[in-house]
Amino acid sequence: MAKVYIALIHHPVYNKKKDIVSTCITGVDLHDIARSALTFGVRKYFVVNPMPAQLKFADRIISCWKKEESFTHNWTRAEAFRLVELAENLDEVLGKLKNPIVVATSAQPRGRVKFKKVRALIKKSRRPVLILFGTGWGMADKLFLKVDYTLEPVNGISTYNHLSVRSAVAIILDRLLGG
Amino acid sequence: MAKVYIALIHHPVYNKKKDIVSTCITGVDLHDIARSALTFGVRKYFVVNPMPAQLKFADRIISCWKKEESFTHNWTRAEAFRLVELAENLDEVLGKLKNPIVVATSAQPRGRVKFKKVRALIKKSRRPVLILFGTGWGMADKLFLKVDYTLEPVNGISTYNHLSVRSAVAIILDRLLGG
Numbered sequence: 001m002a003k004v005y006i007a008l009i010h011h012p013v014y015n016k017k018k019d020i021v022s023t024c025i026t027g028v029d030l031h032d033i034a035r036s037a038l039t040f041g042v043r044k045y046f047v048v049n050p051m052p053a054q055l056k057f058a059d060r061i062i063s064c065w066k067k068e069e070s071f072t073h074n075w076t077r078a079e080a081f082r083l084v085e086l087a088e089n090l091d092e093v094l095g096k097l098k099n100p101i102v103v104a105t106s107a108q109p110r111g112r113v114k115f116k117k118v119r120a121l122i123k124k125s126r127r128p129v130l131i132l133f134g135t136g137w138g139m140a141d142k143l144f145l146k147v148d149y150t151l152e153p154v155n156g157i158s159t160y161n162h163l164s165v166r167s168a169v170a171i172i173l174d175r176l177l178g179g
Numbered sequence: 180m181a182k183v184y185i186a187l188i189h190h191p192v193y194n195k196k197k198d199i200v201s202t203c204i205t206g207v208d209l210h211d212i213a214r215s216a217l218t219f220g221v222r223k224y225f226v227v228n229p230m231p232a233q234l235k236f237a238d239r240i241i242s243c244w245k246k247e248e249s250f251t252h253n254w255t256r257a258e259a260f261r262l263v264e265l266a267e268n269l270d271e272v273l274g275k276l277k278n279p280i281v282v283a284t285s286a287q288p289r290g291r292v293k294f295k296k297v298r299a300l301i302k303k304s305r306r307p308v309l310i311l312f313g314t315g316w317g318m319a320d321k322l323f324l325k326v327d328y329t330l331e332p333v334n335g336i337s338t339y340n341h342l343s344v345r346s347a348v349a350i351i352l353d354r355l356l357g358g
Contacts, residue, residue, distance in 0.1 A: 028207050032343040041336030076341035155358050157220030162255035164211040167349035170342065171357070174350045179334050 012140035034080035111150035191319035213259035290329030
């Protein structure tokens with residue numbers, strides 16, 4: 001089975017006017033997604049943002065939860081935070097992994113690769129698999145040039161398709177790695 | 180197919196010392212879970228908390244997002260907030276529904292009913308189905324006396340089983356109602 005990694009992309013992403021922007025790292029994204037990552041055996045959760053002030057902010061939170069006393073206070077959170085690693089851009093993440101298969105996710109219908117197919121790929125592959133999650137109104141088109149597969153969107157019952165990224169990550173990891 | 184409702188329970192729940200407490204309503208719980216609820220066709224998302232100050236706080240957020248101008252600003256959030264309804268306790272929620280089947284969720288292994296079974300139940304039942312989600316360190320034992328079924332926990336790959344409630348709700352709704 002492949003080693004699975006995830007990356008939360010804050011730039012380049014779109015805002016609602018389709019401008020390319022950087023979105024902000026939030027404490028709740030660090031927290032929730034780290035817990036989902038650990039639950040589903042993900043090896044590392046990369047948080048990608050080019051802005052020094054943002055990286056400093058995130059590093060402060062992460063470092064706090066990696067201290068010994070944090071384990072005493074809330075081991076479930078501290079344990080999850082061990083998976084979190086910061087990066088300035090996607091190329092930096094790709095450089096840390098050995099020839100990964102890159103799978104993008106999207107709420108838009110641009111992705112056509114079935115969950116079933118990626119689940120099987122993860123099961124058989126010897127190469128690591130890196131799954132990308134966008135923030136804002138989605139990853140910029142140019143990022144998709146670095147991607148091997150784009151997953152179909154998570155569809156529910158209604159036509160409404162605007163899950164929070166935290167919820168989308170949880171569902172996607174469950175569909176790809178859950179029992 | 181049954182009409183499905185969900186309730187986020189803030190009291191009575193346990194803290195980490197097993198005391199019975201009330202936990203606080205958070206904006207991100209209102210936001211994320213409302214989006215998940217709307218994605219999966221849930222009819223109402225009840226937020227259950229007995230404390231007047233907490234209900235007032237939540238009502239202020241909900242009311243804001245139900246105003247016309249909110250739809251212009253962020254329709255995806257405003258649309259989701261339409262599903263949110265406050266209640267002081269579980270009995271109040273049960274009183275609003277017509278003889279619901281009550282399904283509890285738990286991160287503890289107390290639940291043994293398979294997801295497959297509850298999914299089939301929802302498909303066939305004419306009675307509404309109410310799914311309960313706890314906060315803190317889980318719903319108090321006495322609440323389970325009002326419950327018809329307790330779902331098996333969401334298990335990932337590792338033995339770690341400490342998803343945020345937002346992530347757990349997303350996964351469970353997907354497993355029960357997703358395509």
